[in-house]
Amino acid sequence: MRSFKRWLDRSLAAQAVLIFLLGVGASALFRRDDHPVFWVVQGALYAAIAITFVAVQRRRASRAAGTDPHGLVELGRRIRHREVPSEPGERESMRRLVDDQLSLLERRRRWLPYSLGFMGLTAAALLALGVATGSVVFPLVFAAFVIGFCCWAVWMRRRTLDRYHYMRAALREEHERVS
Structure with a gap:
């Protein structure tokens, strides 16, 4: 697997x-x-x-x-496993990647409540429409799916932020120890 x-x-x-x-x-x-x-x-x-x-x-x-797609995949694997690279070039690439991804997550943070709210309103509107027409099963399944997806998205965002913050701190610590 x-x-x-x-x-x-x-x-x-x-x-x-x-x-x-x-x-x-x-x-x-x-x-x-x-x-x-x-x-x-x-x-x-x-x-x-x-x-x-x-x-x-x-x-x-x-x-x-500053790396190729294969190197990017390897850096992503190392971030997931919390492995700090030993080579200075790889550490620099990882530092740039972590900084870029953290800034991207911070830029997208302000739109998160709006997108979650839009999905919630869509589920609520479909549920209300289902109640009005008498067909409640599909709207309930859809609403449960939307709630589950929103919870999963928030959980994954928090988990990703934790990984990137850990790696940023580990890279800084490694940089200070080498310097």
Whole structure:
């Protein structure tokens, strides 16, 4: 499983295949009456949009860190495992990456309440519409999903911030010890 996760983390093609398969499965599940070709086209569209987004983000982050995409994946793994690099060049790349990602998270912080509120209003409106029409099951499932997704997003943001703050402190400590 660990090698599968590493392969999935490094390969955009593997991510594209996984997103394509999930898109086809979701289309088949929710649009049973449509032709299977429509499922495949929709899955390909989802995969193309998601991989374009991931590739742009990865390129921006690798440019900020001053490394290639493979080095960026390795730096991300080290941040997740709280490993401080021993080489000065890698430490500098990690410091730049951590600073860039922390500033990005801080810039996005002010929009978080609005996006969470928008998702909550959408769920509440769908729930009210479901109560008015008499179909409550799907709106309740959707509202539970939205609440779960919002809690997961806040938890992941906090966890990511903790990792980046830990790595920033560890890099500063390492820099002061070397100097």
